Amino acid sequence: MIKKILVANRGEIAVRIVRACAEMGIKSVSIYTDADRQALHVKKADEAYSVGPDPVGGYLNAHRIVNLAVAAGCDALHPGYGFLSENPQLAEICARRNIIFIGPPAAVIRGMGDKVQARQAMKNAGIPVIPGGEGNLKNVAEAVRLAKKIGYPVMLKATSGGGGRGIRRCQSEDELKRAYERVVSEATKAFGSADVFLEKFVAHPRHIEVQVLGDKFGNVIHLFERDCSIQRRHQKLLEVAPSPQLDEEQRQTVCALAVRAAKTAGYENAGTVEFLLDPEGNFYFMEMNTRLQVEHTITEQITGVDIVQEQILIAAGEPLSYRQEDIQRRGYAIQFRINAEDPKNDFLPNFGRITRYYSPGGPGVRTDAAIYTGYEFPPHYDSMCAKLTVWALTWDKALARARRALLDMGVHGVKTTKPFHLEILKTPEFREGKFDTGFIENHPELINYSVRRSPADLAAAISAAITAYHGL
Numbered sequence: 001m002i003k004k005i006l007v008a009n010r011g012e013i014a015v016r017i018v019r020a021c022a023e024m025g026i027k028s029v030s031i032y033t034d035a036d037r038q039a040l041h042v043k044k045a046d047e048a049y050s051v052g053p054d055p056v057g058g059y060l061n062a063h064r065i066v067n068l069a070v071a072a073g074c075d076a077l078h079p080g081y082g083f084l085s086e087n088p089q090l091a092e093i094c095a096r097r098n099i100i101f102i103g104p105p106a107a108v109i110r111g112m113g114d115k116v117q118a119r120q121a122m123k124n125a126g127i128p129v130i131p132g133g134e135g136n137l138k139n140v141a142e143a144v145r146l147a148k149k150i151g152y153p154v155m156l157k158a159t160s161g162g163g164g165r166g167i168r169r170c171q172s173e174d175e176l177k178r179a180y181e182r183v184v185s186e187a188t189k190a191f192g193s194a195d196v197f198l199e200k201f202v203a204h205p206r207h208i209e210v211q212v213l214g215d216k217f218g219n220v221i222h223l224f225e226r227d228c229s230i231q232r233r234h235q236k237l238l239e240v241a242p243s244p245q246l247d248e249e250q251r252q253t254v255c256a257l258a259v260r261a262a263k264t265a266g267y268e269n270a271g272t273v274e275f276l277l278d279p280e281g282n283f284y285f286m287e288m289n290t291r292l293q294v295e296h297t298i299t300e301q302i303t304g305v306d307i308v309q310e311q312i313l314i315a316a317g318e319p320l321s322y323r324q325e326d327i328q329r330r331g332y333a334i335q336f337r338i339n340a341e342d343p344k345n346d347f348l349p350n351f352g353r354i355t356r357y358y359s360p361g362g363p364g365v366r367t368d369a370a371i372y373t374g375y376e377f378p379p380h381y382d383s384m385c386a387k388l389t390v391w392a393l394t395w396d397k398a399l400a401r402a403r404r405a406l407l408d409m410g411v412h413g414v415k416t417t418k419p420f421h422l423e424i425l426k427t428p429e430f431r432e433g434k435f436d437t438g439f440i441e442n443h444p445e446l447i448n449y450s451v452r453r454s455p456a457d458l459a460a461a462i463s464a465a466i467t468a469y470h471g472l
Contacts, residue, residue, distance in 0.1 A: 005026055011041065036378070091103060104268050127264070128257075129285050130286070133198045144176060206277040224251070226295055250277075270311050271290050305327070333391040336402070358410035367388055
């Protein structure tokens with residue numbers, strides 16, 4: 001059994017992993033930069049060690065982090081999500097240093113991280129993929145030729161992309177030509193690869209993903225699906241499990257496809273297979289995330305399975321704790337991402353001191369957070385303050401509980417997306433469980449934009465906010 005785990009992450013997910021370790025009788029080790037010295041994950045772990053002054057680079061130095069794990073006497077490392085969680089080099093370094101990596105093998109991370117390679121593997125396994133090219137684009141001329149063949153609109157995507165970055169929708173040849181160099185540049189800066197590919201744009205899709213677990217013995221199960229269709233600029237805002245938009249036949253279809261995809265990849269540990277569902281009822285494989293997802297909480301609420309603890313057991317060489325027939329779903333769960341952003345100012349990040357924080361409670365309410373009263377919310381990281389998850393037996397009761405819990409929650413000192421979520425709950429489409437990825441786009445009344453910014457203006461505003469924060 002694993003005895004001591006280094007958590008190679010920060011924030012609420014690091015706190016989540018530390019809590020799982022505590023329940024399993026496993027010692028936990030947190031890491032932190034100077035900016036995170038007073039962070040909650042540092043306070044909660046059994047031990048904590050500095051990884052230097054660089055607020056971001058400290059969490060991205062794989063060799064240093066693994067060396068620290070060895071020095072601290074850890075026998076395993078959990079990458080959480082973001083940072084190095086989908087970096088195959090981290091898994092390889094862990095293997096060389098005899099540290100158990102709590103995630104899939106490096107070869108699987110690498111294979112699924114390459115969207116073109118993953119797409120071809122799924123196609124070979126008979127899993128539907130979105131119409132598009134067979135490989136990476138050589139140049140803009142090839143992109144134009146392929147777009148004419150499959151028809152506009154098209155999606156230009158970074159091959160190594162993720163998290164909603166490196167994606168552009170192109171309605172015409174002119175747009176495609178303008179977007180090509182931008183996407184290549186963004187892909188190079190964000191992912192270290194200039195490779196891009198082209199797919200047909202699927203209009204009005206639902207974004208459906210399936211949680212899977214696989215062990216070292218070839219067993220793979222699913223934990224049902226999540227609906228992640230409520231998005232802004234390809235970034236998820238809230239998630240629902242199970243999807244109120246699927247009938248049982250569709251649910252069985254997409255879950256079976258996800259299990260087949262995981263087996264095709266030789267998958268071990270927790271992963272998520274993401275699909276688009278078009279208005280005609282066709283599912284298309286989009287990508288596989290080889291890590292724990294932000295929204296894993298709603299799957300845990302409807303199934304009762306502790307996914308993080310399962311990750312640890314699988315990494316330790318244990319067979320799955322559950323058979324597929326053991327997994328039963330019950331009720332509905334909704335997760336709200338409470339970000340330190342101002343919805344009335346184009347979602348500009350909002351940094352500063354949390355002057356007061358009240359966590360909501362009561363039946364069916366769960367809060368995963370890394371903030372507390374007096375905490376200085378730093379400008380260097382993701383803007384997420386907390387994840388509020390509600391559960392109830394029926395969809396209508398889940399909606400009522402969601403509103404009550406959001407009103408219960410108090411985050412003062414910084415602006416958050418809480419008011420925005422309350423507005424979403426009022427919309428007839430969401431209340432009826434009928435929404436697609438264009439929901440926010442089609443409801444401009446949800447946001448009272450006092451300022452509409454171009455990407456360049458927004459970047460400048462964020463830089464100014466960071467400068468002002470440091471000047472306080």
